[in-house]
Amino acid sequence: MEIEGSFWRAIAVYRIASLAYAALLLAGAGGYQRPALGWLVIGVMALWTAATTFAYSVARGRALLVIDLLVTMGCLLASPYVQGSGAGPAGVMPVTATWIGGPVLAWAVYGGRRAGVVAAIILSLGDLWLRGLRAFDLFVPASGAVLLILAGAVVGHVARLTKQAEERLQRAVEMEAAGRERERLARGIHDSVLQVLALVQRRGLEIGGEAAELGRLAGGQEAALREMIRGEPVSARYEDAGLTDVGALLRRYGSATVTVSTPATPLLLRAEQAREVAAAVGAALDNVRRHCEEGTRAWVFAEGDAESVTVTVRDDGPGIPAGRLAEAEAEGRLGVAQSIRGRVANLGGTAGFISVPGQGTEVELTVPAPA
Template structure:
């Protein structure tokens, strides 16, 4: 700007020097007033653009934040229900649309929950009954054949080790026996996981908390693992509780088969009309970006089962750092209609 003013002063002096110094000063003042007016207009326009950009960007971030909360099924937190605060943050029209969307999602979740409670009939029988019968049949066959054979093999290996206990640790035969024992032990753990997975898919008249505690206590008798739990006594529709119970079964089965964990934590709580189920282990973990990772198929089933009752499932895992699975299911409000 200084260079521009200097150049302008030279031009004005060249044209006005014949008229004297006063004329030169008057011309410079007139030109500077026009220049400052132009610069003021440009500055004001630039400030308006910057302020508008910041305001729009802020509204976008506020809206994105609220939508991310909605995606986690937290539909009754103040960030979504406080219309006055939302009007100030994202504008009145956007706040009204957000509230309508929240109510619509809440209504759809209720419909999903009611639909999931209706039995699916196949050839005159309930689909769930057919699945339970088939699971029982497979579990019986596995227990009566494969499981018994694995137990017998372990007994024979133990007898062989007794006869070889005086042998040198470097004895090739003793090494082979130890290797076979590890393989059989691994197969037995896999069998326990499969049998746990094939257990009945409903609570058989129990509450969700009772059913989960029963599963965890049974698991403690089968494998060496530290288990801690904090389970609230939540009350949900029977179909929702059965599905959550089944999700816990699948998570425990995954832990048994893939995690190689030493500690397992299970939490069940209710917050803001949402039931939160979280299972955390300190196992080997896996890369969640790779669909072929061990356990990813079972976790895919868990996500589908959670979606079937109007919920969501989030998996956090890193190789060598364990796995955390959180399932959120909204509590459907009976009789609530959209405005």
């Protein structure tokens, strides 16, 4: 990702600048009893700075992050040998100076604020131990450790938010491109395929017989194709929350004999809920095709509020005789009991059946809406 790459370049700049600062301290400040050993440590720091600048630009992984932390800790723990007897609470700054912040920033960018804080705590404990805080006296100033931990937390949090923003932006660009492509295809399909299917449906119904069946099939494909080219993707923020527009799933059932009506705004359910509700509606429509005369019309209505989503399936078939559903369940025919009632009950909802002989059947499915 381009934005994440900017973070790693900024870390490389920080490492180089802090390395130069550590070298200036060693060259200009007193208190180091073994400067030659100090320059050796500075040389190791320079080599590792060059190595990590290249490594983090081509590949990033946990192994590299752990090695980075260990090398930095090794350079930090070499400070007492450079400082000599001046080491301790009143001693001079460790030879690494602010260079130890590099791994903290790297861990934060890679793994977020928790990883950044962990790396900061590890290095802070090493720094405090060098300064003589073995008893961890809380009244002893430890501002460097606090700043290191805060830097890991803040940079990690900002890096994670930036990654999420970039991912959502990329998804929005892809959705916009898909929408433009859908519009382009819709224009071409409307001017050719849909008109041909509509003509086949109309002429087939006029001729009758087997041609009427072909006309009905063409009408079903026309409705499905219209739904496909008009479908709009659910907003990325809904997808991130694990929500799905059940209305989009229901509109796929639209055909020459099935009319689907859904609100203009999304009817959001959890993805598993939406799939189960759509499957229950599909089972209800299968019952219409199986038990009603050919050409029986059906209607699917969907609505919702803050508490629930209700889907109603109606048909103009002969209806269900009184007690027939109970008899079928007693005979072991569990199509309605399992495919419709069972699915909805597992979601914490209810399924109601209203049927009047000669006037069709109505199935009402109600499931609780997510908070």
